[in-house]
Amino acid sequence: MSNKIDFGVSTWLWQSPFTTNSIDLFPKIKKLGYNLVEIPVEDPLLIDAREIKKALIDNDLKVSVCGAFGPSKDLTHNDSKIHRQCFDYLEQCFELCNIWGVDFLAGPMYSAVGKARMVSPDQRKLEWNLAVTNLHKVCLMAYAHDLSIALEPLNRFESDMVNTAEDVMRLVTDINHASAMVLLDGFHMTIEEKNIRDAINTVGDKLIHVQVSENHRGVPGTGLTPWNDFKLGLDDINYSGGLVIESFTPEIKELAAAVCIWKTMAKSQDEFAQQGLKFLKQTFND
Numbered sequence: 001m002s003n004k005i006d007f008g009v010s011t012w013l014w015q016s017p018f019t020t021n022s023i024d025l026f027p028k029i030k031k032l033g034y035n036l037v038e039i040p041v042e043d044p045l046l047i048d049a050r051e052i053k054k055a056l057i058d059n060d061l062k063v064s065v066c067g068a069f070g071p072s073k074d075l076t077h078n079d080s081k082i083h084r085q086c087f088d089y090l091e092q093c094f095e096l097c098n099i100w101g102v103d104f105l106a107g108p109m110y111s112a113v114g115k116a117r118m119v120s121p122d123q124r125k126l127e128w129n130l131a132v133t134n135l136h137k138v139c140l141m142a143y144a145h146d147l148s149i150a151l152e153p154l155n156r157f158e159s160d161m162v163n164t165a166e167d168v169m170r171l172v173t174d175i176n177h178a179s180a181m182v183l184l185d186g187f188h189m190t191i192e193e194k195n196i197r198d199a200i201n202t203v204g205d206k207l208i209h210v211q212v213s214e215n216h217r218g219v220p221g222t223g224l225t226p227w228n229d230f231k232l233g234l235d236d237i238n239y240s241g242g243l244v245i246e247s248f249t250p251e252i253k254e255l256a257a258a259v260c261i262w263k264t265m266a267k268s269q270d271e272f273a274q275q276g277l278k279f280l281k282q283t284f285n286d
Contacts, residue, residue, distance in 0.1 A: 004240035008036030017042035023055035067107035074112035106150035139177035150183035200233030218265035221279035
């Protein structure tokens with residue numbers, strides 16, 4: 001698998017939001033041994049795309065891009081103005097992907113993160129249909145940019161809509177557009193899936209991106225994640241693409257509160273990145 005995996009890390013491990021000045025992280029990320037950096041786009045207006053592109057080239061780094069979806073970017077909201085805000089944001093993200101040479105945008109773009117409620121079956125059906133309709137529009141937008149979207153299941157505490165590989169495949173099927181693809185995140189999978197390997201096989205060739213951390217959001221290899229099953233699943237489907245560590249720093253209080261990171265997971269974020277990469281390379285390299 002070593003020649004097919006791009007080992008990456010999200011800049012969320014150190015900073016939020018990502019801005020043009022965040023390129024200061026790139027030399028360190030490269031020196032740590034990564035060949036891919038994941039850029040979370042919280043506010044496109046904070047990013048000079050051309051300067052970022054130059055920094056990526058200068059540091060010989062590939063890039064993946066994920067979106068951030070809060071209450072103002074919710075495709076299941078009952079106000080179409082909120083949908084329009086999300087469409088406008090996604091259009092900006094697609095333009096960034098084109099400039100940086102990325103072929104997909106990733107994230108849980110079907111609904112707002114943190115929207116986890118007990119609702120009636122009728123309300124759930126209404127919101128599901130809204131997500132399907134609006135994501136089909138998003139796929140048409142992505143297709144116009146020669147891009148795909150990678151839809152990410154979240155755990156039950158962060159979403160009441162798409163929690164498992166089975167859920168996301170139902171969503172992809174209902175959207176019924178070639179641009180609709182899948183991202184799986186090992187953190188969410190350890191909460192929601194019965195078997196990691198089976199979940200990966202459920203998604204199959206729709207899987208175009210993978211994020212990982214431990215079941216406690218800490219350094220890969222320090223928790224309960226069944227990493228051998230993870231590797232076997234990716235081997236089963238002949239996965240080729242990014243394997244990106246996504247975790248967060250407690251130093252950014254707003255982000256830490258949103259993801260419930262109350263304590264440090266390593267002596268430093270640099271150590272987190274270094275130890276995590278060492279473990280992933282030992283596990284996923286043949």
